[in-house]
Structure formats: C-alpha cells, structure tokens
Amino acid sequence: MSATQQELLIAVVKVLVIFNALLILFSFMTYVERRMLAFMQFRLGPNRTGPLGLLQPIADGIKLFFKEELMPEGANKWLFMAAPAVAVMTAFLSMAVVPWGGPVTVKGREVTLQIADLDVGILYIFAISSLGVYGIVLAGWSANNKYTLMGGLRSSAQMFSYELALGLSWVGVIMLASSFRIGDIVAAQAGGFWRWNFVTQFVGFLVYVVAATAEVNRTPFDLPEAETELVGGFHTEYSSMRFALLQMAEYVNMITVSAIGANIFFGGWLAPIPALQAPFGFDLGLLWFLLKMAAALFFFVWLRGTLTRVRYDQLMHFGWKVLVPVATLNILLTAAAVTFLR
C-alpha cells in the first residue's frame, strides 16, 4: 500500500470514528439535557424507557422517523429541503479540525487525533461557522411564513453579530501561541492549569463563553426558538426527520463549541498537573479532553436551566456595544503584553 493510500485509509477511519462519535454524543446529549434540566427543576425527566431512561433517544428517533413530513403550501421546495442539510453539513464540517487528544503512535506512525491538521485550523472553524448562517436563513425564508422569516433573520443576525466577538476572543489566544494551528495552541498551554488560557486570557475566555452561547442559539440567547415568541422560530414548519436534522445541527454546534473551548482555553488534552498526564504509563490525554468537554456541555445545560431569556434588542446591544469593544481591548492589552514582556 503506497503512502498516499495509507494516508487516505487513516483519514477515512478517522472520519468514520469521529462522525459516529458525534452522532452518539448528540443522541446522548438530548437525553442528558432533559434529565439534568428536570433535576434542576425538581422533577425526574425521562426515566421509563430502558434503565434510567437511557433508551429515550432511540424512542425519540423512532417517533420522529414515523412522523409525517409536511411541506408548507407555497414553500420553496428545494430550499426547504436543502436548509437542514446545509445546517447539518456546516455543523459536522467544523469538527474536522478539532483534536480529541495528543498524537498517538500506531504501528510506528504518529497519528494525530484530528481529521485535518490545518495550518490555519482556527480560521477554518471561523469560516465554517460563518457558513452556518445560511442554514438558518434558508430554513426561515423557504417556508413561506412571515414568522419563520422573522425568526430566521433574527437568528442569523444574532449569529453573525456574535461571530465577530467569537473571532476576536480567539485572537488573544492565537497571539499567545503565535500560530493558527490548534495543536500549537494546546501545546502553548503546557505546564499546569495556571498556564491554561482561561487564566492568562480571562477576559477573552468570558467573551468566548458569551459569544459561543449566542452563536449556537442556546439560552439565554435562544429567543429565535422561544415557543412563546415566534412559535418556534425558523424551525416551526419543519417536522419529522428534517426537524431532527435541525436539532442535530444545533447540538453538534454546541458540541463543537465545547470542544473548541476545551482545546483553546482549557489546555485540550493536557492534565491540570503535569504529573497526572500519564500516571499509569499510558497517556490519558483523550480522557482529560472528554472530561473538559463534558464539563462544558454540562455548563450549557446548567445555563439553560438557570437563566432567563434575553430580549432581542438587548442581545444586539450587548453583542455590538459591549462584547466587541471588550474583546478588542483584550486584543490590545494582549498585544502590548506580548510585545513588551517577551
């Protein structure tokens, strides 16, 4: 087998593994969210289907599969069908550059636990998330319904407003690591949790948390999906599998944003104390990364159970007039620190 064929095979295996991992994580997240929200609201949540209700996602999937697929009258058929596809595509594409652990050696080859180790890794994620706006705008517009159009426009305006703050929060991290590669950014945080970027770039981290929550349309920024507001926002007219695809896009976006946060602000696969990295002889990198990602996902569910929704004009005001200046100031200070203290 030639070198290119080997590379191709490795890439295909990685794609299959990560794709399936994301699907399983997505269905598990739907269950986890419902259970934890229930506990926070002093009730039980789904606990009937299977032991502890763990088969609930499967039951949901079967139900959605057998529901009737509706197409609203006057809807633009092609765009209506394409919108969930675009949303899901961009959600999964952005996971292509996220590393799940440090490099491992398999049969003498060093293999990174990410599908594509781009030199412009972080910028690639920014690019794909700016394409994610189209899925929502298409979904809202193609249904021939003024409420979904308003929901879609609001949601996409929210998304690209906070995308700016999101990108700016990364610039400080990029400056500290002086590279766009995510592997380099993680490596620059080596040496214990006091060197992780959530400490050295605390303001950037706060901006990232807020911007990421707004970017994936989660509470407290989920006004476009609020049932009391615009019926359901851009996914009102969708039923059955197309709705499931839109939900999948949202959850996978949430998982992506958690994974990126774990990588660039919490040291990725590095242990909090260097001694804990490989205590039993083999590298625990993947485990640490999964722990951090799980903590981030729990944080998102926690936010949903705790905070109230933000009004749309408050949201836009905050995004443009507070978050962007704060992020820019952070960049300025980081640049000054890097220039004069290194």
Added chain:
Amino acid sequence: MSLDAILFYVFAAVAVLSAVVVVAQRNPTYSAFALIVTMASLAGIFGLLGSPLIAVLQVIVYAGAIMVLFVFVLMLLNVQEERRIEGGSPAFRWTAVGLGGLLAVQVTVVLLRATRDGPAWAAGFDASARKVAQVLFSAQYVYVFEATSILIVAALVGALTLARRTGK
C-alpha cells in the same frame, strides 16, 4: 493524475457550472446561492494552489459575510423573479453570449500561445499565514493595510447613511 489534479478539475467544473447558474437563473435568490457555491469551489482551488490563508479568508469574507449581506437584502426586499424583456428579442441575448464566447476564445488562444513554453512553477512555495503576514506588514504594504481600515470605516458610515430611513 494525482489526487490534487483531480480535485482541481472537479472544483473547476463546479465553479463554471454554478457561475453559469448565477448568470442564467431567473430567480435572484438561486443566483445568490449559486454564487456562494462558486466562491466555495474557488476557495478549494486556492487551497490546492498552496494558499491556505487566502482560501480560508475567501470563505470568511466573501462566502460568509458579503453573500450573507446579499441574501439578507434579497430576503428583506422580497425580490420576485425577473420578467422577460418585452420587445427584446432572443437575438440580442444570443449576440451578447456569442460576443462573450468570442472574447473568451481570443484570450484563451493568446494565453495558451504566450505560455507555450510552460509557465514557471516555483519550487519551495510557502504561502503560510506567517509568510503572508510578514509581507503584508512589511514597509511596502503596511500603510496600504492601515488605509484599508479607514476605507472600511468610511464604507460603514456610508452604508449606514445611505440605507437610513430619513424619518420626518
């Protein structure tokens, strides 16, 4: 043919097809989405030609920001399908296409003749972000870079002023 070459021709074919859709499609919204596909395939070609930074910037700026503006304007203005020209004849349209084809053929001939000895192929080409940034912020281009930031502010103010409702 190497994988890179195959990908190049695939991207090229997609780019040309969606460009034709941009021009030929009656509904402007479909044209906009076809243009996004064109830009994305061009970004792929940029990546294949060894310029990862410009490829990603193309997607971020063009496909992800400028076209979002276009799509928003199209949806807010609720554009209808274009009517056919009354009194205009198909002859007019076909003449335009024909002249365009003639231009294409002429320039292609000149191009292929001029590069008959084969264009140069730079060895050790490194257009990574670091190298491009070094050129961008060198003394030659740094003032132009700062000037574009002033340009963007001017465009921002201009766009806001033009699109504002002059409320009485």
Added chain:
Amino acid sequence: MGPEVVRHALVLSLLLFVIGAVGVFLRRNIITVFMCVELMLNAVNLSFIAFSRSLGTLDAQVLVFFVLTVAAAEAAVGLAIIIALHRQKDTLDVDAFSLLRW
C-alpha cells in the same frame, strides 16, 4: 500538480470573468448585476493566486487580501444604495433608473 495547472487555472479565471461580464450585460435585476461583478472580482483573485503560485511571489497574495477587503466595503455600500433605490421606486429593474433625478 505541475505547471499545466497554472495554465488551466488562468483559463478558468478567464471563463469565469467572461461569464460574469456577459451577466452584467444581460441581466435586468440590479442585485444580479452586482453579483456578476463580484463573480468577475473572484475570477481576478483566482488569476492572482495562480500567478502567485507560478512565480513564487507573495505580493500577489497580499493584493488578493486587499481585493477581498475592498470588495467587502464596496458590497456594503452598493447594497445600501440598492436599498435606497428600492425605497424610492419599489422596483429593482435596471431600466427604471434611467434619469439623473427621481
């Protein structure tokens, strides 16, 4: 890859440019005309990158960067003008704006 890719990239750039130019001549909707202009700008970007790869100069990449920036600014202002025009005449037909006054 190899040198012939540069030739083919230049031919592709030319094709896209001509398609955009024909679109500017033929289309009656202002926004579509504007999109064809953006298509032409993209074609020029492609030829810049092809030459950059061929000659090994990074100046062309910087030029593409500036073209991208200027195109963004121009798109913003152009669309604002289109919105203002639409507000006046409630149509996006190119032939409707044939006078220098309303």
